[in-house]
Amino acid sequence: MRFAVIQFPGSNxxxxxxxxxxxxxxxxRLVWHQETKIDPxxxxxxPGGFSYGDYLRCGAIARFSPxxxxxxxxxxxxxxxxxxxxxxxxxxxxxxxxxxxxxNEGLHxxxxxxxxxxxTPASRFTSHYVTGEMLTIPIAHGEGCYRASPEILQxxxxxxxxxxxxxxxxxQVVPEANPNGSSHNIAGICNAGRNVLGMMPHPERCCEAEMxxxxxRGILLGSAGIGRKI
Amino acid sequence: xxxxxxxxxxxxxxxxDPQGEAVAHALQNMGVKGVQSVRIGKHIELEIEGGEEKAxxxxxxxxxxxxxxxxxxxxxxxxxxxxx
Numbered sequence: 001m002r003f004a005v006i007q008f009p010g011s012n013x014x015x016x017x018x019x020x021x022x023x024x025x026x027x028x029r030l031v032w033h034q035e036t037k038i039d040p041x042x043x044x045x046x047p048g049g050f051s052y053g054d055y056l057r058c059g060a061i062a063r064f065s066p067x068x069x070x071x072x073x074x075x076x077x078x079x080x081x082x083x084x085x086x087x088x089x090x091x092x093x094x095x096x097x098x099x100x101x102x103x104n105e106g107l108h109x110x111x112x113x114x115x116x117x118x119x120t121p122a123s124r125f126t127s128h129y130v131t132g133e134m135l136t137i138p139i140a141h142g143e144g145c146y147r148a149s150p151e152i153l154q155x156x157x158x159x160x161x162x163x164x165x166x167x168x169x170x171x172q173v174v175p176e177a178n179p180n181g182s183s184h185n186i187a188g189i190c191n192a193g194r195n196v197l198g199m200m201p202h203p204e205r206c207c208e209a210e211m212x213x214x215x216x217r218g219i220l221l222g223s224a225g226i227g228r229k230i
Numbered sequence: 231x232x233x234x235x236x237x238x239x240x241x242x243x244x245x246x247d248p249q250g251e252a253v254a255h256a257l258q259n260m261g262v263k264g265v266q267s268v269r270i271g272k273h274i275e276l277e278i279e280g281g282e283e284k285a286x287x288x289x290x291x292x293x294x295x296x297x298x299x300x301x302x303x304x305x306x307x308x309x310x311x312x313x314x
Binding site for chain 1: 241245246247248249251252272297298300302303
């Protein structure tokens with residue numbers, strides 16, 4: 001499958017995403033934020049970084065980039081849209097995902113490996129995993145504290161749209177395992193149509209053994225519509 | 231007529247402000263006593279060509295809701311006055 005990896009001024013994980021997708025046998029092209037077209041067969045990746053220097057709020061300015069109407073249209077047509085880190089923040093600002101990402105509790109920029117618990121295999125993004133499976137995926141963010149109204153949180157839980165939660169090394173979802181203070185230890189969610197994923201951890205940084213892990217492969221392969229090989 | 235709009239954006243009371251807490255902590259280290267809490271927000275000034283005040287106010291409300299603040303986590307206060 002081919003992916004359009006959107007480059008905003010200040011994106012810095014765009015090349016990593018292209019590389020990881022190519023390692024996984026997928027096609028990827030870089031799309032500058034001033035462009036206005038996404039092909040109907042493409043997946044879309046909003047990569048990590050600091051679009052527009054995080055001015056005003058993370059993702060607040062990128063949301064108004066010329067490419068965004070095409071991204072919204074693609075999401076509306078059911079095409080895969082994946083927002084990683086700053087991409088997750090942009091998806092929330094753009095209203096493609098509910099809630100908002102605020103300053104980490106404790107103020108620290110957290111750059112480390114995080115343990116994630118897969119909450120459900122019922123999405124293309126998690127189809128490679130089983131419920132309760134534990135993944136080790138790097139995080140690197142200062143504003144990843146997920147917040148939403150109690151009604152939205154309830155809806156996300158009821159519809160099994162929380163795909164990943166921060167957990168400890170034993171796979172338990174406990175407050176001490178929460179690196180940023182996110183409500184319900186949320187690390188990644190999807191939209192109601194289950195074709196838009198937003199997550200703070202970086203699956204593209206762990207797709208090769210020599211990069212320290214391969215736990216992110218399933219997320220990107222699943223995004224490409226490739227099922228698990230048994 | 232030139233108008234000046236001042237938009238003050240603050241975190242909703244339910245949203246934790248770690249930045250404010252860090253400043254409160256620094257104040258304590260400074261030896262300042264009696265500060266109960268610190269909340270940090272944004273002060274945004276816009277100079278605009280004035281028009282009919284009601285329409286102008288409506289436009290500024292929209293700008294504040296759509297871009298200057300994120301209604302999920304922030305409130306805003308709009309102050310419109312004459313002069314640049």
